[in-house]
Amino acid sequence: MVQNGLRARGDSAVLAQVVTNLLANCERHAPGAPVAIRAVEDEGKVLIEVRDQGPGLPAGAEEEVLRRGVRDESAGGTGLGLYISAHLLEGQRGSLVLRSVGDPTGCVATVTLPAVDATLPVSDSLSR
Numbered sequence: 001m002v003q004n005g006l007r008a009r010g011d012s013a014v015l016a017q018v019v020t021n022l023l024a025n026c027e028r029h030a031p032g033a034p035v036a037i038r039a040v041e042d043e044g045k046v047l048i049e050v051r052d053q054g055p056g057l058p059a060g061a062e063e064e065v066l067r068r069g070v071r072d073e074s075a076g077g078t079g080l081g082l083y084i085s086a087h088l089l090e091g092q093r094g095s096l097v098l099r100s101v102g103d104p105t106g107c108v109a110t111v112t113l114p115a116v117d118a119t120l121p122v123s124d125s126l127s128r
Contacts, residue, residue, distance in 0.1 A: 002039045008046035008113040010092035015048075015113070018088060018096070021081040022050040022109045030054020030106065041115045048111040056100030056107050065098060089113070 008015065019037075026035045030052040038049045057065060068083040086096040094113040101108050 002037075003041055006039055006041055006046060007116040008048075008094075009116045010094065010113050014088045014092055015111070018085040018111060019048070019050065021085045022111075025081060025109070026050065026052040026054070026107075033106070044115050046113045046115045048113075049108055050111075051101070051106055051108045053104045053106040056102075056105050057098060059100075062098050062100075066096065 023035065026033070033053040035053075036049075036051045038047075038051070040047055066082050066086045068080065082096070082098070089096050089111060092113060094111060097110045097112070099108055099110075100106070
């Protein structure tokens with residue numbers, strides 16, 4: 001589900017790279033599991049959630065997985081995707097948070113970026 005008229009402030013190429021990294025992580029750590037993407041505005045922020053129905057994160061690893069080089073050796077990867085994604089979002093005044101969820105079990109990655117007033121023309125909103 002994507003909320004109508006939703007616009008986030010920031011570089012669209014950065015957001016595309018981050019979402020691509022998150023989807024690649026879903027495939028690597030929850031192969032074949034359903035994945036849902038949701039985007040809404042909440043209190044002046046755009047929240048983009050990428051949720052898989054895989055095994056979730058190891059208990060207490062929510063912040064650790066965002067550190068450089070941290071990876072699940074059995075799943076492959078370099079341990080750089082989430083680290084780079086988090087740093088790219090910080091440069092856009094945003095953030096990345098991961099957490100395990102239940103019912104059904106899985107992992108949710110939440111990207112947060114400043115929202116843009118949907119009543120402004122695109123050229124005006126990008127310069128603010």
